Amino acid sequence: MERRRVLVVGGSGYLGQHLLAALADGGGVDVAFTHRRGAAPRPLLDALPGARAFRADLRSGDGLEAVSASFGQPHVIVNCAAISVPRACETDPAAAMATNVPSSLVNWSLGFGNDRTLFIHLSTDQVYEGVKSFYKEEDETLPVNMYGKSKVAAEKFITEKCSSYAILRSSIIYGPQTISPVEKSLPVQWMNSVLSQGQQVDFFYDEYRCPVYVKDMVDVILSLTKSWLSDGKKIQVLLNVGGPDRVSRLQMAEAVAEVRGYSKSIIKSVPASSVNRGVASPPDISMDITKLTQTLGIQPITFLDGVRATLDAEAST
Template sequence: METKRVLVVGGTGYLGQHLLLSLSQIKDNAPYDLAFTYHSNSNLLQPLLDAIPQSLAFHVDLVTGDGFQSIASKFGLPHVVVNCAALSVPRVCEKDPDAAMSINVPNSLVNWLSSFEERDTLLIHLSTDQVYEGSWPNFAILRSSIIFGPQTISPVPKSLPIQWIDGVLSKKEQVEFFHDEFRCPVYVKDVVTIILSLINKWVIEGKQMKLLLNVGGPDRVSRVQMAETVAHVRGYSTSLIKQVSASSVYRGSLIAS
């Protein structure tokens, strides 16, 4: 049986690294050949390759599509593509809207997949609460809430929610948190488990899918409640948590989940 090839787009990102590590540790029925793409986080590359030496890394520009052909020639056409690449900070998106559109609506990736003679590659796309039209025949779109969990093998520069809350409260200074904006934060390893289950369903059962899944945790909480939980666990005074309305802060015209 042919070993299945899995490509993680945005493999040096937070979710991408956690997913690659879990894929590399599978030893039962379906070990995978692994490859991942990177772009701006090249400084994160070597620690990740050291930890997962069986994986291949490819520099890919999602705006232009440059780099995809190198994957095809050196790794082969993937059986599964998991797209973890995204620009999710509103200010960053507004600063470069063309890049934000090209990355968050991955036309270059879909165009590359569409060039395959057999269009049965499973595309798993991590989305925010913005969902875009498309015609790919075999896909699962996961709309996640706030993803939290431990730092990655190669620490990402992106601010992680729980680590950020811990850091600001540790300074013993009052910090503002929204009391009227609610999310269902989801543990990163739960998201990975969902992705692995979808991959296994395709690889083992061979059934094409067209899925749109909301991926959230079991609890509906505000930013204040998240901060209070961190404060209780870490022993900080909850008096440091100043409750404000989400409408009182301008965060750009794009809203990220």
């Protein structure tokens, strides 16, 4: 029987690296990943010698033919690549649309002429307007910023084009650092670092999210992958993927303080309107994850447990 092939697009990013490590660990599949700039990170290649690296530009599709030529048609494509900083999307809407709507990637996968590929796409909670709590998948998408708009456009493109897909609307993903450390600031580590200095820090009390632990996010992707590879039955699913807790930045910081024993008196509560971030930010995009737990039987861990696991992992490296 032919080996099953999984391609992780944006594999050198935060979620991508955690996913690659889990795929390599599980064995049984051939794994490749794409990265955008220069050479793939050496620590990642050293840690995962079985994973094949390809340089590819998602906007143009340059580099994808090399994947076809030497890796072949993937049975599963996981698209983790995006411009995910809302402000960056706001300042360059054309780049946001070109990168975040994976048209070249989808068209490439359709070019194999059969529907043997499951397309798993990372979307965002920012597709919701943010005016109520616990959004459900069928609620209207009314994004307030360009990042959310580009992700809504991506969802529409994928559902119209792909015969088998899973769209995962993810909240803030947090957890331990990656094999090859990513440049972006990681939320729990950043909070731990500023609180450990004992200086007063401002945190928003009026913006709510359902942060999801990275290993839960990976488990969701692995579960969908396994299901597709085992029976090949058509999958067309849209899922909210968040943690079980609706928390503000303030409550996130309080959880870090609780785990590390810092004084909560240095955590200063401020409204989100006190800072101009150069981009509109939805106030409450907490998500109902009933469909996730019912469809896949996965129950994400609480934010407090996730913080504990993150900081324990950091302490042991």
